[in-house]
Amino acid sequence: MEAIILLAGYGSRLARQDLPHKALLPFGEETLLSRHLKCLQALNIQKTHLVLGHNAPALKSYVESLNLDLPIHFIDNPVYRTTGNTLSMVMGLKHCQSETLILDGDVLYPPQALLDYVQKAPRSSFALVPADIDNEECAKVLLSPSGTIHAFITKRELTAEEKSGFGFGGEAIGFFMLRQEDVPLFVTLYENNESAYEPVLWEIPFTEFARTTPLHPWNIAQEGCFEIDTQEDYCAAFDCFQNHPAQYQLPIK
Numbered sequence: 001m002e003a004i005i006l007l008a009g010y011g012s013r014l015a016r017q018d019l020p021h022k023a024l025l026p027f028g029e030e031t032l033l034s035r036h037l038k039c040l041q042a043l044n045i046q047k048t049h050l051v052l053g054h055n056a057p058a059l060k061s062y063v064e065s066l067n068l069d070l071p072i073h074f075i076d077n078p079v080y081r082t083t084g085n086t087l088s089m090v091m092g093l094k095h096c097q098s099e100t101l102i103l104d105g106d107v108l109y110p111p112q113a114l115l116d117y118v119q120k121a122p123r124s125s126f127a128l129v130p131a132d133i134d135n136e137e138c139a140k141v142l143l144s145p146s147g148t149i150h151a152f153i154t155k156r157e158l159t160a161e162e163k164s165g166f167g168f169g170g171e172a173i174g175f176f177m178l179r180q181e182d183v184p185l186f187v188t189l190y191e192n193n194e195s196a197y198e199p200v201l202w203e204i205p206f207t208e209f210a211r212t213t214p215l216h217p218w219n220i221a222q223e224g225c226f227e228i229d230t231q232e233d234y235c236a237a238f239d240c241f242q243n244h245p246a247q248y249q250l251p252i253k
Contacts, residue, residue, distance in 0.1 A: 001043070001045055001046060001098060001099050001100065001101060001118070001177075002045065002046050002047050002048070002049065002095075002096045002097070002098055002099075002100050002101070003040050003045045003047075003048045003049070003100065003101040003102070003103065004048075004049045004050075004051065004089060004092035004093065004096070004100060004101070004102045004103070005033075005036055005037075005048065005049070005050050005051070005103045005105050006051055006085050006088050006089060006092075006102070006103065006104050006105050007021070007023050007033070007050055007051060007052050007053070007059060007105040008051050008052055008053030008054065008077040008080035008085070008088045009022070009053065009054060009080065009085065009105075009106075010053075010054045010080070010081065011054070011106070011229075013229050013230050014228070014229065014230060014231060014234070015230075015231060016231070016234075020055040020058035020059070021033075021054060021055050021058060021059055022105075022106055022228065023036075023059065023105045023106065024059075024062065025228065025234055027108065027237075027238065027241050027248070028241070028245075030250065031062075032105065032106065032107075032108060032228070033059070033062070033063070033105065034066055035108070035111070035250060036103055036105070037063070037066065037068055037070060038068070038250050038251070039111050039114050039115065039250070039251065040070060040101075041068055041069060041070045042111075042115065042250075042251035042252075043114075043115065043118055043119075045070065045101070046071070046098065047071045047072075047073055048070055048071065048072055048073070049073045049075055049092040049095055049096070050063065050072060050073070050074050050075065051075045051077055051088040051089070051091055051092050052074060052075065052076055052077065053076070053077045053078070053080025053081070053088070054080060056074075056076055060074055073095060075091050075092060075095070077091055082199070083198050083199055084197075084198070084199050084200040084201045084202075085104070085201055085202055086190065086197050086198065086200055086201065086202045086204070086205055087197075087198050089102060089202055090186075090187055090190045093178075093183050093186060093187050094187060096183050097180075098180050099123055099177060099178065099179055099180045099183075100177065100178050100180075100183055101118060101175065101176075101177050102175065102176055102177070102178070103174065103175045104174030104175070104227070106174070106227060106228045106229065107173060107174040107175065107225065107226065107227050107228070108224075108225070108226045108228060108237045108241065108248075109173070109175070109220075109222075109224065109225040109226075110222045110224050110225070110247045110248055111248070111249070111250055111251055112222060112247075113127070113220050113221075113222045113224075113225060114127075114175060115251065116221075117175065117177075117218055117220070118177070121177065121216070121218040122216045122218070123177050123178065123179040123182075124177065124178050124179045124182050124213065124214065124215055124216065125176060125177055125215065125216035125217065125218045126141065126149065126172045126176040126215060126216075126217060126218065127172070127173050127174075127175050127176060127218050127220050128141055128169050128170040128171060128172060128173065128217050128218060128219050128220065129170055129171050129173045129219075129220050129225045130170050130171075131170045131171035133158060133163070133168050134157060134158075135171075136155060136156055136157050137154070137155065137229075138154065138171040138227075139152050139153075139154040139171055139172040139201075139203050140152070140153045140154065140158060140168065140170075140171060141153075141168070141169035141170060141171065141172050141217060142158075142162060142166040142167065142168065142169065143166055143167035143168070143169045143217060144166065144167075145167075147167075147216075147217070148210070148214045148215055148216060148217075149169065149206075149210050149215040149216070149217055150166050150210060151166075151207040151210065152172060152203035152204070152206055152207050153203075154201065154203050169217045169219075170217075170219065172203070173220065173225045173227060174227055182213055185209075185213060186205070186209055189205060189208065189209055190205060193205070193208075222247070224240050224241075224244060224247055224248070226240070
């Protein structure tokens with residue numbers, strides 16, 4: 001298995017001028033990024049592709065200083081300010097030759113949640129956590145009658161038809177896997193719709209992808225997963241981290 005971590009974004013809503021990048025938000029002696037990488041090391045990931053944009057040199061230097069036993073491939077996205085994270089993801093997928101785990105760089109999670117997901121979940125699946133169905137911001141997942149993913153809805157409320165016609169799976173928390181054979185299929189979908197998909201978040205093309213490719217939900221049993229977009233998000237995540245240290249203990253490689 002290979003992995004992609006999406007790290008190009010600027011993180012303007014976080015407003016942390018004291019840090020070169022939001023992925024370097026501290027959690028104890030670690031950062032979000034070092035936590036991601038140490039989990040991937042414990043999973044024996046074949047290669048990890050880091051898609052960089054904002055302050056790329058600082059992130060490269062930081063990752064190299066960790067001296068991890070984990071093959072790293074840096075990918076620069078020079079147009080990250082004017083594109084969505086779909087482009088960054090595709091830039092990574094074009095280098096992947098096997099099944100692939102994709103991580104948003106701004107998520108805190110109990111390591112066991114990720115390890116269980118990678119080791120037990122079906123491929124071409126998305127990790128989901130419970131969520132408020134009326135939350136406009138979160139990436140809400142609608143399920144078809146067969147139980148596979150029908151659509152991802154973000155930045156708006158669900159319509160009455162969507163609520164009545166489909167099951168609600170929860171929120172896609174920001175890590176998911178693709179089967180080896182689905183990697184080139186998604187890249188082709190992107191290339192056939194590049195002008196539409198380049199500026200958007202990955203939820204939009206994956207809704208189209210779900211029409212022809214089964215995407216499975218995977219419910220995370222552990223509490224304590226946070227997507228960190230704002231300082232308030234960070235404070236909530238950090239409070240949980242401090243109050244439940246055993247839950248966030250990193251695996252020993």
